[in-house]
Amino acid sequence: MTEKDTDSSPETGSDAAISRRDVLIVTGASIASAGIGGHGANAASSVANIEAPTAQSAKVRLSVNGVSHLLEIDNRQSILDVLRERLQLTGTKKGCNQGACGACTVHLDGKRVNSCLTLAVMHDGAAITTIEGLKQGDTLHPLQAAFVEHEGFQCGYCTSGQIMSGLACITEEHAQSVDDIRFWMSGNICRCGAYPGICAAVRATAQDA
Amino acid sequence: MMPFTVAQVASEREAITSAGGGGRYIAGGTTLIDLMREEVERPSSLVDINRLSLRHIRLERNALVIGALARMAEVAAHPEVRRVHPLIAEALEEGASPQLRNMASIGGNLMQRVRCPYFRMLDAACNKRSPGSGCAAIEGVNGGHAILGTSESCAATHPSDLAVALVALDATMRVRGPQGERRFPIIDLYRLPEDKPHLEHTLRPAELILDVHVPVQPFAVSGRYLKVRDRSSYEFALVSAAAVLDVRNGVVRAARVACGGVGTRPWRMPAVEAALIGQRPTRANFETAAAHATQGARALSGNGYKIALLPRTITRALEMAGEKV
Ligand SMILES: Cc1cc2nc3c(=O)[nH]c(=O)nc-3n(C[C@H](O)[C@H](O)[C@H](O)COP(=O)(O)OP(=O)(O)OC[C@H]3O[C@@H](n4cnc5c(N)ncnc54)[C@H](O)[C@@H]3O)c2cc1C
Ligand code: SF4
Ligand code: FES
Ligand code: FES
Numbered sequence: 001m002t003e004k005d006t007d008s009s010p011e012t013g014s015d016a017a018i019s020r021r022d023v024l025i026v027t028g029a030s031i032a033s034a035g036i037g038g039h040g041a042n043a044a045s046s047v048a049n050i051e052a053p054t055a056q057s058a059k060v061r062l063s064v065n066g067v068s069h070l071l072e073i074d075n076r077q078s079i080l081d082v083l084r085e086r087l088q089l090t091g092t093k094k095g096c097n098q099g100a101c102g103a104c105t106v107h108l109d110g111k112r113v114n115s116c117l118t119l120a121v122m123h124d125g126a127a128i129t130t131i132e133g134l135k136q137g138d139t140l141h142p143l144q145a146a147f148v149e150h151e152g153f154q155c156g157y158c159t160s161g162q163i164m165s166g167l168a169c170i171t172e173e174h175a176q177s178v179d180d181i182r183f184w185m186s187g188n189i190c191r192c193g194a195y196p197g198i199c200a201a202v203r204a205t206a207q208d209a
Numbered sequence: 210m211m212p213f214t215v216a217q218v219a220s221e222r223e224a225i226t227s228a229g230g231g232g233r234y235i236a237g238g239t240t241l242i243d244l245m246r247e248e249v250e251r252p253s254s255l256v257d258i259n260r261l262s263l264r265h266i267r268l269e270r271n272a273l274v275i276g277a278l279a280r281m282a283e284v285a286a287h288p289e290v291r292r293v294h295p296l297i298a299e300a301l302e303e304g305a306s307p308q309l310r311n312m313a314s315i316g317g318n319l320m321q322r323v324r325c326p327y328f329r330m331l332d333a334a335c336n337k338r339s340p341g342s343g344c345a346a347i348e349g350v351n352g353g354h355a356i357l358g359t360s361e362s363c364a365a366t367h368p369s370d371l372a373v374a375l376v377a378l379d380a381t382m383r384v385r386g387p388q389g390e391r392r393f394p395i396i397d398l399y400r401l402p403e404d405k406p407h408l409e410h411t412l413r414p415a416e417l418i419l420d421v422h423v424p425v426q427p428f429a430v431s432g433r434y435l436k437v438r439d440r441s442s443y444e445f446a447l448v449s450a451a452a453v454l455d456v457r458n459g460v461v462r463a464a465r466v467a468c469g470g471v472g473t474r475p476w477r478m479p480a481v482e483a484a485l486i487g488q489r490p491t492r493a494n495f496e497t498a499a500a501h502a503t504q505g506a507r508a509l510s511g512n513g514y515k516i517a518l519l520p521r522t523i524t525r526a527l528e529m530a531g532e533k534v
Contacts, residue, residue: 056212075255076210078242098243099309111282111311117242118312121215122235122257165308174307186442187306 060124064089065133073120080104080115083130091131091160095189102188105161105168106130112168114187131160134167142208143167146201154192162188166202175206210246214254221385221417224258228415229387232256236278236314239305240321247329249338263316263419266290271425273297277316277418281371282307284315293425296432296451300374303436306443316418319372319382319398320410323365324445326350336362337406344406352511353447356503356519358473363406364509367399367474368445374434376475377451377467380423386416395421399474428455428463433529436469437522446470448518450526454490456534461485461494466527468502471519478502481523490531492524499523 060073064087071086080097083089083106095103097116104116107129115128134141143163146152153159165188169175174184181199190198216232218224228234233252235241236259244250263276266287273294275284284290285301305313327333327345334343344363346354354364375395383392398410412418436449449469455462464485466478484498499520506516 054214056214058215075213075215097246099239099306102306102308105308112308113312114239114306114308117237117239117309119215119235119238119242122238122259168307172307183442184307187308189443 058121058124060120062120062123062125063127065129071120075119075121077120078116079106079108079118079120079123079128082120083115083128089130089132092164093157093160095158095161100189101158101161102165103158103161105164105188107164107168112165129164131163134163141167143170143201143205146205147198150197150200150204151194152197152201153190153194158188158190158192158194162190162198166198166205169202170206170209175202178203181206211248211251211253213245213252216254216256217260218256218258219260221261221263221419224256224261224417225385225387225415227254227256228417230254234258234316234417236317237280237309237312238317239309239313240317244322244329248331249329258417265420268293268425269422273423273425274420275315275423276420278314281305281310281313281315281318285310292430294374294378294423294429294432296374296378296429296434296453297371297423299432299434300370300436300451303434303442303449304370315371315421318369319375319395319418319421320412321369322409324368325354325365328365337365337402337409340405340407347509350511351509352514353445353470354509354512355473356471356506356508356512356515357476358401359507359509360402360404360406360473362404363402364473365402365406366470366472368469369475370434370436370446370449370469372399372475373449373467373469374432374451375421375423376477377453377465378423378429378432379465380421382421383419384412384416385419386413388413390419392422396475396477402473426455428534429453431455431530431533432465433526433533435522435526435529437518448515448522450523452523452526452530454485454527454530454534456490456531459489461488461490464498464527466502466523468519468523471506471515478523480504485527490527490534492528495524495527495531496520499527 057074061070083092093103095101099114099117104114105112106115169184175181178199181202216227232254235255263278265276266279267274268289281301285298291298327335333345336344355366380395381392382395432453434451436446438444438447446469451467453465464482466481468476480501481498484501488494502519503516
């Protein structure tokens with residue numbers, strides 16, 4: 001596994017080493033106020049408990065598609081926002097941001113989840129797979145290729161979520177029939193209505209697997 | 210989203226201490242993060258309880274015990290749950306989506322908040338969100354709202370499917386707080402709105418749900434959950450019914466019926482159950498019994514259809530349970 005120190009601040013070093021580019025990105029995500037302070041930066045917490053933490057950000061290690069990242073993360077940031085805005089992995093999409101569409105589906109420690117409702121600070125040490133992690137070199141993953149072959153999309157916005165969910169569906173053995181797929185893929189909405197193609201692609205890949 | 214701190218706790222005692230200091234428990238986050246983003250919920254500190262060992266699912270002598278941190282997906286897939294309480298597995302699988310069920314915990318599911326659209330709209334009147342502000346739903350869009358247990362102050366339904374199943378099965382809940390441990394029937398977790406809809410549940414400050422205990426009865430293998438909704442999956446219930454039947458020698462010996470989508474809390478149907486005892490399990494008898502379900506029901510401008518839909522849903526759920534006895 002390769003190690004990538006994304007904020008260019010060594011684990012033991014100073015948080016001040018954060019790059020200008022990251023500051024701009026953080027500001028762009030409108031979390032600048034609390035995002036780059038270290039632990040204890042907000043020492044004047046009102047919580048009357050000696051054990052209570054005071055920081056509104058934390059250092060979090062995430063392994064994304066096999067690459068390890070050490071990031072100072074605002075408590076409010078979802079894994080979706082970290083992927084898109086900190087790591088520039090924009091293949092994972094934000095549809096509703098409230099768990100209702102599935103566009104943000106990624107695999108977290110091997111399970112499909114909605115990354116929009118997942119706080120990154122609660123997943124220190126987690127392994128995440130996104131759509132960017134599926135292809136081998138220049139070769140598409142068989143499910144990606146099947147989506148092309150079966151026209152499993154139109155605008156493509158929901159597609160990365162569909163593929164991540166479809167892949168989980170196959171490994172969960174919930175792709176035994178088209179009815180099965182329809183039920184177990186129901187967490188992924190397609191506004192273009194490409195459902196027949198999506199089901200066909202998942203079914204074909206499950207049969208070949 | 211307002212800023213907040215996050216405490217990682219390793220023991221129940223630590224969790225309860227942190228919550229006692231004003232922290233809010235977070236498990237899967239699928240209700241809480243969503244509402245915090247909308248600023249309907251504004252906790253200044255969260256207590257991440259996911260490291261506590263409350264993820265057990267096991268059969269004890271007379272009860273199925275499910276830890277508060279067990280995930281909806283793993284409970285639904287558990288072979289013992291499917292064997293002794295298929296109703297629980299079905300109610301779970303009919304809720305939310307596969308992704309959400311991988312994240313969402315049993316404790317969080319039972320504590321999830323209402324889905325009334327005005328509750329989430331900060332500029333709408335809502336007594337539950339801002340006590341005393343009024344209720345926009347009573348005169349507004351209320352097609353999804355309750356017909357049982359409503360008040361002038363609030364008519365939002367309790368959205369959990371699992372809670373309906375557990376109430377039908379006489380489940381209890383074990384909780385621990387600063388004053389120690391206690392156990393009570395899950396139905397008692399939920400309050401009626403009356404004139405204080407902002408008070409939803411009966412947990413005391415900092416009380417942590419540990420697990421739920423579901424008594425095992427042989428006839429529970431007949432349990433079925435029928436959920437009627439606007440689309441066939443990934444949607445909350447308009448009306449749902451959990452039904453369990455004990456039929457011996459062609460006669461109903463015991464029945465358990467509870468409904469969702471119609472009450473301000475999960476709604477047990479004792480009058481329907483009583484009317485089934487001693488009857489033959491026929492559709493006509495199910496219909497006669499199910500007619501008792503709407504006693505005391507009151508419709509708003511948009512949800513009168515539920516008064517017709519409720520007995521039909523119960524009838525069909527009873528037929529489904531009857532097929533398994
Ligand atoms: C799009 C969508 C569709 C959905 N559809 C359905 C559906 O059809 N049927 C259904 O039943 N549900 C549905 N849900 C709701 C979902 O099941 C709940 O959000 C989920 O179960 C909550 O669990 P959680 O672990 O994520 O809770 P969290 O969000 O972590 O917590 C929810 C609440 O419970 C409290 N809490 C959590 N654990 C404990 C504990 N151990 N002790 C005390 N308090 C605790 C928290 O403080 C918080 O107030 C849906 C949700 C979404 C987003
Ligand atoms: S029904 Fe209840 S939750 Fe909905 S607006 Fe009225 S008070 Fe608020
Ligand atoms: S963006 Fe996460 S479910 Fe829609
Ligand atoms: S392809 Fe357009 S939303 Fe699915």
